Amino acid sequence: MHRNLCTGLLAAAAAALVGSAWQLVSRHGVTTTLGPMELALMRYGIPALLLAPLWFGKRRIAPGASRLARVLLVAGGGLPFGLLVLAGAQWAPASHMGIFMAGSLPLFTAIGAWLHKGQKVNGLRLAGLCCIALGMALFAASSFRGGSLDWRGDLLFLAAAMLWAVHSLAFAHCALTPWQGAAFVNGWSALLLLPVLAFTGAPRLLTAPWADVALQATAQGVVAGLLGLVVYMVAVARLGAARASLSAAAVPVLTTLGAACWMNEPVTGAVLLALALVVPGIVLASGVVRVNARRVLSSS
Known part of the structure; x- marks a missing residue:
């Protein structure tokens, strides 16, 4: 159990780094020499080719998962998730992407868990969601x-973020590594x-300049499309969807x-106020603080 927790926390930290880097590179790409379709092609086409051997192995992928779960996973x-983000990055700064996507993820995850499993949110988690x-x-x-x-972005x-919360919940029902x-x-994204x-x-x-294409191919296709998706799924598998959202x-x-x-975006007072509320809110909404408090009480 302790090993699973450590693996999950490391995967969650890696997912945060990859997610932030992807947001920055995507904003840079769609505001300079490339557009959403070019980035989407590299984001899904490159990892699809790299992981193609898994499609042609002896075991079928997701043989026992329901059709609905597989559709929601993709x-x-x-x-659909990637195109929404890349289109939004054309209109709103990267700081908006970080605040609205990362901030709303625990909200949508909690709503999804309540609708799907009837899980109620109270105490510190509810306070975090309110923040x-x-x-x-x-x-x-x-x-x-x-x-x-x-506001368009x-x-x-x-x-x-709503789609990503659906993805996290669907992954738990697909029995996939x-x-x-x-x-x-x-x-499937490449085929679509x-x-x-x-x-x-x-x-x-x-x-586009070859340097921009090489940067996006590496960041979109390998770092985000391959490693980012894997480490986040590891975090979900080890921690659960709600705690992985930490x-x-x-x-x-x-x-x-x-x-x-990197892009000289101003850090305004509105940004600082949003960070002061959203970041602690995410920590409280994850449920980690509540778990640690129970451990302290049990040990004393």
């Missing part, structure tokens, strides 16, 4: 008052992307700092 962590909701509401209000159009980030899950999600590309194409991929606590901070250093 929709929540695959192409998250308040922080995002104040941050959204400040964006509207400024007269910007960032913010709404897409919220929708993407993390590598099988990554192969399944990326493989082909008819889309037949109509839209990916013209910027041929005209990895989201570091993402808003890492993304905001990275965007300030």
Whole structure:
């Protein structure tokens, strides 16, 4: 049990680093030389090719999972999720991506667990969810008052976070290893992307500087598409969907700092206020604080 916990925590930390890096690179890509379709092609096409041997092995992937669970697994962590994030990154800064996506993930996970399993949220977890909701509401209000159009990206980030929560819950019902899950999600996402590309194409991929293409191919295809999906699934398998969402606590901070250093995005008072509410809220909503408190009482 202790080994599973340590493995899960390490995987959650790795998922936070990968998630933040993916947000930064995606924002950089869609605001410079590439577009959402080009990034989606690398995000799902490259890991689909790398994991293709898992599709042609002796064992079928997800043979016992229901069709609904498999559909939700791909929709929540695959192409629909990725296109929402990449489209939103065109309109809203990276700091918004970190706050709205990472912050709303525990909210949507808790709602999904309540609808699916009847799990109730109370005590510190409920207080954490309230902090998250308040922080995002104040941050959204400040964006509207400024007269910007960032709200378009913010709404897409919220929708993407909802899909990712569905993905986390569906993974628990598919009886897949993390590598099988990554192969399944990326493989089907790449297949779904082909008819889309037949109509839209990916013209910027041929005209963009090779350095930008190499950066995105590595970050989207290998780091995020392959390693990121695997380590998050390991965290879910070891910690459960609710506690694995604790990895989201570091993402808003890492993304905001990275965007300030790399892309010169301003760290405004509204951003700091949102972080001050959302980050502690994620920690409380994960349930870890409650678990530790019980251990202290039992040991004394």
